[in-house]
Amino acid sequence: MDRKKVTINDIAEALQVTASTVARALQDHPRISDKTKKRVIEKARELNYHPNSMASNLRKGKSNTIGLVIPRINRNFFSNTISGIEQVLQERGFQLLICQSNEKFEREVANIQTMIQNRVEGILISISEETQDYSHLQLAQEAGVPVVQFDRVGMQFPGGKVLNDDLVSAFDLTNHLIDKGYRNIGYVGGRQYLNIYQNRFGGFQQAMDARGLTLNPAWVSHDALSQERGEELARAWFSGQNHPDAIFAASDFSALGMLLEVKRMGFRVPEEVGITGYANEPFTALIVPTLTSVDQKGLQMGQAAARLLLDQIDSRVLTDISEPIWIRPGLMIRESSMRKSQAE
Amino acid sequence: MDRKKVTINDIAEALQVTASTVARALQDHPRISDKTKKRVIEKARELNYHPNSMASNLRKGKSNTIGLVIPRINRNFFSNTISGIEQVLQERGFQLLICQSNEKFEREVANIQTMIQNRVEGILISISEETQDYSHLQLAQEAGVPVVQFDRVGMQFPGGKVLNDDLVSAFDLTNHLIDKGYRNIGYVGGRQYLNIYQNRFGGFQQAMDARGLTLNPAWVSHDALSQERGEELARAWFSGQNHPDAIFAASDFSALGMLLEVKRMGFRVPEEVGITGYANEPFTALIVPTLTSVDQKGLQMGQAAARLLLDQIDSRVLTDISEPIWIRPGLMIRESSMRKSQAE
DNA sequence: TAGTTAAGCGCAATCGATTGCGCAATATTT
DNA sequence: AAATATTGCGCAATCGATTGCGCTTAACTA
Numbered sequence: 001m002d003r004k005k006v007t008i009n010d011i012a013e014a015l016q017v018t019a020s021t022v023a024r025a026l027q028d029h030p031r032i033s034d035k036t037k038k039r040v041i042e043k044a045r046e047l048n049y050h051p052n053s054m055a056s057n058l059r060k061g062k063s064n065t066i067g068l069v070i071p072r073i074n075r076n077f078f079s080n081t082i083s084g085i086e087q088v089l090q091e092r093g094f095q096l097l098i099c100q101s102n103e104k105f106e107r108e109v110a111n112i113q114t115m116i117q118n119r120v121e122g123i124l125i126s127i128s129e130e131t132q133d134y135s136h137l138q139l140a141q142e143a144g145v146p147v148v149q150f151d152r153v154g155m156q157f158p159g160g161k162v163l164n165d166d167l168v169s170a171f172d173l174t175n176h177l178i179d180k181g182y183r184n185i186g187y188v189g190g191r192q193y194l195n196i197y198q199n200r201f202g203g204f205q206q207a208m209d210a211r212g213l214t215l216n217p218a219w220v221s222h223d224a225l226s227q228e229r230g231e232e233l234a235r236a237w238f239s240g241q242n243h244p245d246a247i248f249a250a251s252d253f254s255a256l257g258m259l260l261e262v263k264r265m266g267f268r269v270p271e272e273v274g275i276t277g278y279a280n281e282p283f284t285a286l287i288v289p290t291l292t293s294v295d296q297k298g299l300q301m302g303q304a305a306a307r308l309l310l311d312q313i314d315s316r317v318l319t320d321i322s323e324p325i326w327i328r329p330g331l332m333i334r335e336s337s338m339r340k341s342q343a344e
Numbered sequence: 345m346d347r348k349k350v351t352i353n354d355i356a357e358a359l360q361v362t363a364s365t366v367a368r369a370l371q372d373h374p375r376i377s378d379k380t381k382k383r384v385i386e387k388a389r390e391l392n393y394h395p396n397s398m399a400s401n402l403r404k405g406k407s408n409t410i411g412l413v414i415p416r417i418n419r420n421f422f423s424n425t426i427s428g429i430e431q432v433l434q435e436r437g438f439q440l441l442i443c444q445s446n447e448k449f450e451r452e453v454a455n456i457q458t459m460i461q462n463r464v465e466g467i468l469i470s471i472s473e474e475t476q477d478y479s480h481l482q483l484a485q486e487a488g489v490p491v492v493q494f495d496r497v498g499m500q501f502p503g504g505k506v507l508n509d510d511l512v513s514a515f516d517l518t519n520h521l522i523d524k525g526y527r528n529i530g531y532v533g534g535r536q537y538l539n540i541y542q543n544r545f546g547g548f549q550q551a552m553d554a555r556g557l558t559l560n561p562a563w564v565s566h567d568a569l570s571q572e573r574g575e576e577l578a579r580a581w582f583s584g585q586n587h588p589d590a591i592f593a594a595s596d597f598s599a600l601g602m603l604l605e606v607k608r609m610g611f612r613v614p615e616e617v618g619i620t621g622y623a624n625e626p627f628t629a630l631i632v633p634t635l636t637s638v639d640q641k642g643l644q645m646g647q648a649a650a651r652l653l654l655d656q657i658d659s660r661v662l663t664d665i666s667e668p669i670w671i672r673p674g675l676m677i678r679e680s681s682m683r684k685s686q687a688e
Numbered sequence: 689t690a691g692t693t694a695a696g697c698g699c700a701a702t703c704g705a706t707t708g709c710g711c712a713a714t715a716t717t718t
Numbered sequence: 719a720a721a722t723a724t725t726g727c728g729c730a731a732t733c734g735a736t737t738g739c740g741c742t743t744a745a746c747t748a
Contacts, residue, residue, distance in 0.1 A: 005463075005488060007734055018698050023735060031696060048486050053461045054402045055734035058703050063398065073426065079418035086444070095458065098442045100430070114439065117397045119349075142392050144349060256630070286600070288632040351704055362728050367705060377726060399704035402733050 006047045014043055026051070057119070065095040066309065067115035069125040071103045071152070076281045077298040078126070081150070084302025085124065092310060094121075105130040112136045116143050122309040126151045129225070132193050141319065146312040150305040151296070152196055153324075160312055161324035162305040166196050169294050169329040170203025173276055174248055176292075176331065178211050180339045182246035182274045186219030188233055188258065189250030197222065200250040200278065219244050230257020238265055238273075246274035246337070252281040252293055259291065259336060270339045280332050289335035296329050350391045358387055370395070401463070409439040410653065411459035413469040415447045415496075420625045421642045422470070425494070428646025429468065436654060438465075449474035456480045460487050466653045470495045473569070476537050485663065490656040492664075494649040495640070496540055504656055505668035506649040508640050510540050513673040514547025517620055517638065518592055520675065522555050524683045526590035526618045530563030532577055532602065533594030541566065544594040544622065563588050574601020582609055582617075590618035590681070596625040596637055603635065603680060614683045624676050633679035640673050 008022040015022070017036065025032045025040035043049075057063045066089055070078045082098065089096055097120060101108035108128045115123055116139070123140055125147060134157040137147050141159065148160035155161075177185055187204055190197035201222070208215050221233055230249065234257065237243055247262075249255035255277030259269055267273045269289055277284055277293040284291035304325050312318070352366040359366070361380065369376045369384035387393075401407045410433055414422045426442065433440055441464060445452035452472045459467055460483070467484055469491060478501040481491050485503065492504035499505075521529055531548055534541040545566070552559050565577055574593065578601065581587055591606075593599035599621030603613060611617045613633055621628055621637040628635040648669050656664055 005734095009734075019735075020699080020737080021697055023737085024697085027736090031694095033696060036696080048483065050457070050460045050487055052402070052463060052734050054398045054407065054463060055703090056736075058396070058398045058402055058705095059734080059736045061703065072423075073417050074420065074423035076418065079416075082417065082444075100426075113394070116394045119396060119398060139392065143394055283627040283630050286627050287630045349704095353704075363705075364707080364729080365727055367707085368727085371706090375724095375726060380726080396704050399733090400706075402735095403704080403706045405733065 005052070006049045007052065008049070010047060011040060011043050011049060014047070015039055063095075063119045063121060064093065065097050065118065065120045066306070067097045067099070067111075067118070067120035067123045069099050069101055069108060069111045069115070069123065071101050071126060071128050073098070073100055075279070077151070077279050077296050080298025081126075081302035081305075084299040084304075085306040086302075088303050088306035088310070094310075101128040103129040105133075109136045112140055116140055116145060120145060122313050123147045124305050124309055125149055127154060127194075128152075129190065129194065144318065146309060146318050148305050148309040148312065150301055152194055155195055158319040158321065160305075160308045160322075162301055162308060163324045163326055164196065164296050164301070165326050165328045166199035167203040167206075169331060170200040170248070170250075171207045172203075173292070173294060173331055174204045174207035175211070176333065177246050177248065177274055177276065177337055178207065178213065180270075180274060180337060182337075182339070183213060184216065184219070184244045185213070185246040185248055185274075186237060186244035187215065187248050187250070188221045188224035188230065188254045190222060190225045192222050197250055204248050216244075224249070224254040225251045227253045227257035227260075230254035230259075231261040232257075234258045234261035234265065238262055238267065245272070246276075248276055250278045252277035252279045252284055252291065255291055255293070255336075256283070256287070259287070259289075270336050274337045274339055276337050284332070284334065292334045292337040293332045294329045295332050297327050301327050349396070350393045351396065352393070354391060355384060355387050355393060358391070359383055407439075407463045407465060408437065409441050409462065409464045410650070411441045411443070411455075411462070411464035411467045413443050413445055413452060413455045413459070413467065415445050415470060415472050417442070417444055419623070421495070421623050421640050424642025425470075425646035425649075428643040428648075429650040430646075432647050432650035432654070438654075445472040447473040449477070453480040456484055460484055460489060464489060466657050467491045468649050468653055469493055471498060471538075472496075473534065473538065488662065490653060490662050490664075492649050492653040492656065494645055496538055497668075499539055502663040502665065504649075504652045504664040504666075506645055506652060507668045507670055508540065508645070509670050509672045510543035511547040511550075513638050513675060514544040514592070514594075515551045516547075517636070517675055518548045518551035519555070520636075520677065521590050521592065521618055521620065521681055522551065522557065524614075524618060524681060526681075526683070527557060528560065528563070528588045529557070529590040529592055529618075530581060530588035531559065531592050531594070532565045532568035532574065532598045534566060534569045536566050541594055548592050560588075568593070568598045569595045571597045571601035571604075574598035574603075575605040576601075578602045578605035578609065582606055582611065589616070590620075592620055594622045596621035596623045596628055596635065599635055599637070599680075600627070600631070603631070603633075614680050618681045618683055620681050628676070628678065636678045636681040637676045638673045639676050641671050645671050 008019045012019045012022045022040050025037045099111035105128055123145055134154045137157055140147050150162040153161050189201055192198050219237055224233055247258050255275055259275050262273050277291045280293045280295040284293045352363045356363045356366045366384050369381045443455035445455055449472055467489055478498045481501055484491050494506040497505050533545055536542050563581055568577055591602050599619055603619050606617050613619055621635045624637045624639040628637045
């Protein structure tokens with residue numbers, strides 16, 4: 001049923017010229033007469049010709065493709081990132097090959113393999129929740145493929161980095177909670193080997209320290225990124241007499257779980273319990289009460305990461321030793337943390 | 345900075361064998377001795393060899409890649425779809441090339457071009473909001489690339505189709521509203537040339553008819569898919585004396601706009617105004633009141649579409665004339681339509 | 689008008705991997 | 719031991735497009 005794919009040779013034969021002429025005509029080469037070009041283009045359309053980019057790329061030694069590896073595409077932040085990347089790449093005529101790691105290290109490694117084999121000219125990656133080893137990125141670099149990490153990055157891995165200023169925004173956000181009169185603030189977040197959670201927790205800690213507040217280790221979890229875990233922890237932390245009066249969550253989803261469960265348990269938010277999330281998922285502005293969060297500027301991060309990668313490709317730099325690019329997130333103060341201010 | 349990419353020839357030279365032997369060794373060809381295989385594999389690792397899939401695909405005449413074109417990836421339905429597709433493709437060792445049309449016809453055409461040029465072995469597509477012309481899909485078919493459409497499809501285009509039973513679920517959902525005592529039901533949705541909106545409106549109409557209710561043409565909009573449009577229409581329809589007592593929205597986002605604005609205007613939902621959405625976006629379960637919606641079973645649709653496409657590829661069928669595959673959506677009845685039942 | 693330049697196109701190698709065919713060496717069979 | 723089969727690998731063409739070099743023929747310069 002499928003007719004053989006048509007090639008430049010078919011066009012050449014039909015026109016009684018050589019493939020070289022056809023190739024040049026299609027590229028608008030100056031040494032080909034307008035008449036021939038017109039004939040070639042016409043015949044190409046007539047035969048429904050489509051250039052074979054595998055052949056072309058092989059010959060030219062470049063794929064004009066950038067690879068993107070992210071944990072999941074159904075996160076607001078990451079889909080914004082994609083938009084930013086696509087914008088930049090489109091201007092430069094690059095294609096984008098998107099792979100999800102689904103937060104699995106194994107998948108991530110496989111994704112990188114795929115990208116190398118497809119000869120992408122550079123890789124953009126935000127590592128999975130499980131990733132602690134960077135030999136796969138190393139492999140890419142050694143294969144001549146520059147790697148730029150963004151958001152979730154392995155700091156020890158040499159290469160371009162675009163980062164959120166999580167430490168500062170976590171610091172600011174915690175101060176906001178303290179300003180609102182919350183004192184016994186719990187923390188829920190992700191694994192500390194991931195830079196982002198380390199920084200978010202770090203900023204939180206520093207703010208608590210700076211204001212002379214001690215944090216109760218019982219109210220700290222580094223294993224809480226899902227709604228379910230948020231709910232579980234809410235039940236655990238809020239069932240006794242002694243409970244936090246606020247929660248700093250490094251993820252909107254665990255914040256959501258916390259918020260829902262705490263409300264279910266009869267607490268009023270933000271009057272009795274303040275809650276903040278992180279990532280500014282769309283639902284944060286829609287739930288009741290609306291959830292204070294942090295806008296990570298996904299679009300900008302995507303643009304910055306793509307630009308950085310293209311720069312590295314242009315300058316043929318593999319291991320970028322320059323300083324990371326920092327993007328300042330924006331605090332999205334909403335109802336869940338807006339207790340009527342109390343004297344300290 | 346980038347060392348030359350290593351090829352099988354480099355391995356061959358290092359081992360004093362020919363490239364054929366290396367190629368066969370890497371494929372675990374039976375005619376190559378275990379000893380040689382071991383040496384080749386070892387040397388490949390040592391040299392950091394990665395097969396060039398462009399060369400391989402070119403020679404083999406197949407890319408082992410499927411193309412996916414969707415309006416946007418940041419829609420819950422579509423990201424579920426992607427998961428379903430990935431599951432199926434992974435079993436069969438196919439790669440996935442994802443492109444967003446961003447609801448633009450022009451982008452969609454470009455995406456298809458890209459896919460053809462990359463010699464994808466099949467295309468999965470859910471068309472953009474603007475698409476009314478299918479010559480780009482035709483082009484793909486003529487180039488020997490089978491096309492399977494899902495969800496948003498051009499019914500007149502020959503080829504595999506996976507569809508939601510929108511008509512039935514819209515019918516059921518409308519009946520649900522009527523059962524709850526709503527009578528003056530308005531409709532907001534998308535362009536009627538898109539099958540899904542045509543069917544959703546059709547199901548709505550049929551239910552109204554069947555129950556002897558007339559619909560007020562002033563309360564029908566086919567240009568309302570965004571939150572903003574929902575809000576605008578809410579202001580328009582609910583400011584006078586005479587207003588709907590329920591809204592059937594063919595999109596969660598316009599339903600959201602409606603709901604928020606109507607609440608802002610002082611109406612109680614669902615007591616005074618019932619609202620239903622469509623697509624079961626995550627926020628529908630989180631807002632107040634929770635929004636009745638329709639689960640389109642994205643995962644299943646993705647799986648079904650991918651399987652259908654693979655079948656067509658296997659059987660080398662380009663124009664599938666068989667019946668479309670229908671997936672039955674699920675009603676997600678929530679608070680926004682759960683008025684205390686009144687006698688009719 | 690002889691000599692120079694430019695226009696227009698063909699030849700053939702090349703990118704990296706794959707594969708049918710063939711050949712020699714070894715193994716197996718009778 | 720002769721005949722056959724098998725093992726192990728090399729040769730060379732091939733996939734489709736690109737491109738440096740070279741050869742005509744036409745156009746132009748002095």
